[in-house]
Amino acid sequence: IAEQDMIGTAAGLAMMGKIPFACSFSQFVTSKALEQLRLAVCYQQLPVKVVGSHGGLSVGADGATAEALEELTHMRSLPHMTVIVPCDALEAKKATLAVADYPGPVFLRLGRNPVPLITKPEGPFLIGQANVLRDGTDVSLIACGTMVTQALSAAELLAKDGIQARVINVHTIKPIDKTSIVQAARDTAAIVTAEEHTVLGGLGGAVAEVVVQEHPVPMRFVGVMDRFGTSGDPADLFKAFGLMPEDIAHAAKDVLRLKQHTFGSRL
Numbered sequence: 616i617a618e619q620d621m622i623g624t625a626a627g628l629a630m631m632g633k634i635p636f637a638c639s640f641s642q643f644v645t646s647k648a649l650e651q652l653r654l655a656v657c658y659q660q661l662p663v664k665v666v667g668s669h670g671g672l673s674v675g676a677d678g679a680t681a682e683a684l685e686e687l688t689h690m691r692s693l694p695h696m697t698v699i700v701p702c703d704a705l706e707a708k709k710a711t712l713a714v715a716d717y718p719g720p721v722f723l724r725l726g727r728n729p730v731p732l733i734t735k736p737e738g739p740f741l742i743g744q745a746n747v748l749r750d751g752t753d754v755s756l757i758a759c760g761t762m763v764t765q766a767l768s769a770a771e772l773l774a775k776d777g778i779q780a781r782v783i784n785v786h787t788i789k790p791i792d793k794t795s796i797v798q799a800a801r802d803t804a805a806i807v808t809a810e811e812h813t814v815l816g817g818l819g820g821a822v823a824e825v826v827v828q829e830h831p832v833p834m835r836f837v838g839v840m841d842r843f844g845t846s847g848d849p850a851d852l853f854k855a856f857g858l859m860p861e862d863i864a865h866a867a868k869d870v871l872r873l874k875q876h877t878f879g880s881r882l
Contacts, residue, residue: 641667
């Protein structure tokens with residue numbers, strides 16, 4: 616466990632023309648080595664590819680000390696750092712190949728537990744370009760990582776109540792796809808973000824920064840509410856921390872009420 620040394624070594628390899636992939640638990644590589652990432656890698660715009668495994672609550676039994684819930688906030692705040700969160704194994708493979716040729720430093724967040732395959736081998740993956748997985752005009756569910764599957768399930772629940780939800784997989788947190796977000800805001804006038812991460816400064820914050828400046832609409836945020844994780848079975852933790860499809864569907868109905876109150880007859 617020497618993440619600071621690892622990032623320093625990776626920076627040295629990058630200065631010699633290599634493209635190093637530096638891999639460790641997401642919590643440790645972004646927390647212990649934050650200073651090295653900031654100064655040795657990002658300040659010099661070196662092509663170091665940082666892979667943070669075991670991201671989010673799905674670390675499970677390892678508990679709060681190993682559950683990375685703040686790393687997206689840290690990484691997207693670093694100048695020149697690209698931040699990517701794949702939603703399944705196929706997208707993780709595409710992302711890994713893509714970042715090898717992408718200029719500058721990249722942070723790639725991976726989970727521990729297996730998740731359903733929701734993308735296809737022939738499906739598109741472009742850094743900085745979100746993918747609409749389901750269309751809808753009532754509300755937009757914008758998710759990343761493991762929460763994309765949850766958002767799709769939430770859309771099915773909402774459809775039973777006659778609510779058509781657009782589901783957008785934002786695999787690139789930075790640079791974020793402003794065009795897709797603004798289009799979703801214009802088309803649906805209501806947005807819910809979902810992430811296995813703190814709601815402070817992660818995907819939700821990144822989306823809100825775009826929305827408030829480009830096309831303000833009501834928003835709700837599904838994620839970890841300003842607290843540390845805890846030890847437990849990943850499925851139980853998702854329920855305890857409000858990351859289930861039912862939680863996303865509830866947030867969607869809440870934002871739709873706010874949308875009606877805000878826009879009323881103009882809808």
